[in-house]
Amino acid sequence: MIANHNLSTFHYGDIELKESVFIKGMPYFTRRAIGEWLGYKKPQEAIDKILKRNPHIDNLPSSVHPSLGCTEDENPEWAVTVNLTGTDGKKYATRVYGAIGLQLIVFESRQPKAIEYKIAVARLVSDIITGKYLWNVLKLMCEKK
Numbered sequence: 001m002i003a004n005h006n007l008s009t010f011h012y013g014d015i016e017l018k019e020s021v022f023i024k025g026m027p028y029f030t031r032r033a034i035g036e037w038l039g040y041k042k043p044q045e046a047i048d049k050i051l052k053r054n055p056h057i058d059n060l061p062s063s064v065h066p067s068l069g070c071t072e073d074e075n076p077e078w079a080v081t082v083n084l085t086g087t088d089g090k091k092y093a094t095r096v097y098g099a100i101g102l103q104l105i106v107f108e109s110r111q112p113k114a115i116e117y118k119i120a121v122a123r124l125v126s127d128i129i130t131g132k133y134l135w136n137v138l139k140l141m142c143e144k145k
Contacts, residue, residue, distance in 0.1 A: 015037070031097075047105060
């Protein structure tokens with residue numbers, strides 16, 4: 001069963017995605033919102049192309065599903081289908097993407113904002129692997145005391 005949700009704007013730092021829904025307290029985003037954030041002229045069409053070239057974002061390989069404890073139809077960490085009310089008042093089944101789905105889409109984009117994001121993620125992962133991230137967290141905790 002597809003649940004009904006209302007759209008809201010998601011803000012995190014200087015990131016703003018205009019079409020988001022919260023499911024179990026976690027934000028999910030429409031294709032149009034992701035495309036607008038990335039700066040595409042035709043946001044929904046651009047994300048549709050990315051998803052067509054990368055079907056694993058919408059549909060996990062069946063061999064992966066059991067390890068995540070989800071079915072082929074619903075992969076709640078990446079994407080789910082919800083009912084959203086259009087400007088005409090009708091409800092439309094709409095695919096929305098959670099944090100992992102958003103990142104997988106961004107990783108496949110060549111937009112300048114996507115490139116900046118990928119570099120930031122690479123630096124974070126490097127800091128975690130080398131222990132620099134933990135060191136910086138501990139340092140901040142000590143400074144607050």
